[in-house]
Amino acid sequence: MKFRLSAKKTVIALLALAMGTAPMAKAYITALAVSPGYVNSGPGVGLGMGTADNQSTEEAGGASLDAYAYQSTGGTAQGAMTISTDIPSGCVDSCSMEVSDPVVADEPMYTYDILVEDITSLQRRYPGRFTARVIGSSADGRSIYELVLGDEKAATHVLIDASIHGREYITSNLCMKQLEYLLCYYDKGCFDGKPLRQWFSEVCLHFIPMVDPDGVSISQFGLDGLKSEELKETVRNAYAADAAAGYTGLDLPTYLQRWKANASGVNLNQNFNAMFGVDIVNAGGPSFSYYPGPYAGSEPETRALTALYDSRIWRAVVNYHAQGQAIYWDIQNNKMREHSRDLSNNLMMLTGYRKAVAGGGGGFKEYVQLCGRPAASVTIEVGLGTCPLPSDQLPAIWAQNKFVPLYTMKWAYDKFVVKGDR
């Protein structure tokens, strides 16, 4: 019950922030902007969480890398984007609305098959409005989809990915809800005083709603989630090895529910060519969570995401994970430190999530921040508790994250088009 009350307060605060209609909300933003540690310090926005970097999240690995970088901003922490409340003629204020009769439901378990069905149904309901593309295949033969909304020739591109860890499939449900909300209001909605149609002519938004479909299937259906006998054997052997090494004390069904890796037992968010193998626990072989792979980029899912990223210049990348209600934004030698910090500050204010400053190497966020054409990037950990998270957390997660795509698009547009940053 406490949780629901907190969520309701958050909805009210988010609406006030998004619509910019409440003077108190505006004053609060200003106050927050000069107050490090603000996320938990005020009424309305925070979720009553502790102040903490010591609370556990899914990705916490090594020691705190760069707390100083955030603290050193002192009175200059940014993150108070001003959102215009003007409603252009012919538009409705989509911020206060929800999709009626949605295709994408709050599913008890958002499966790969539901994802494929939802993509097809959304294409039927919103013909020609978005592009669905297969960017790769998993070891067990499932497609990795890229869903593109807006003009692909636009100067500014934003990427949102989810379920790079199998048991975090609630994030796929979230991304598909975000996509449908934007599709529904594409023609009649507005944001920040501008029609959504115009937004999508200036900023192109890409979703990869399920990076690790095999891992999602293992977490949901156990060994029955796999078609390949060889891969089932890999997973069984991983259990034996993890149990023998003390990485798990769980029975097999529970162990499989907690599966984070792909079907080859590789943690995809440790498999990228960026600080590969640094600050992680390495089981040395297939594991539900603790194996970065034999070498960086060894996995088809990693290669698909890397190839997509390398194919163009991106301005912002949001990586959805579960759980912890926290946002990671930094890494050692981050080439986009200031931009990542600024984006994370804005998204912390929007979501009410706390900052997080630890994390291991080999993740997609690290790749984005360290590669030759880096972009601002954040990892958002949604929800609380043990993964897989129960679907009754979705309403709160939705309230906290509904506007993340639009905020990120505006952030990228303001930085790179209006201000001309490079």
Ligand SMILES: [Zn+2]
């Ligand atoms: Zn994760």
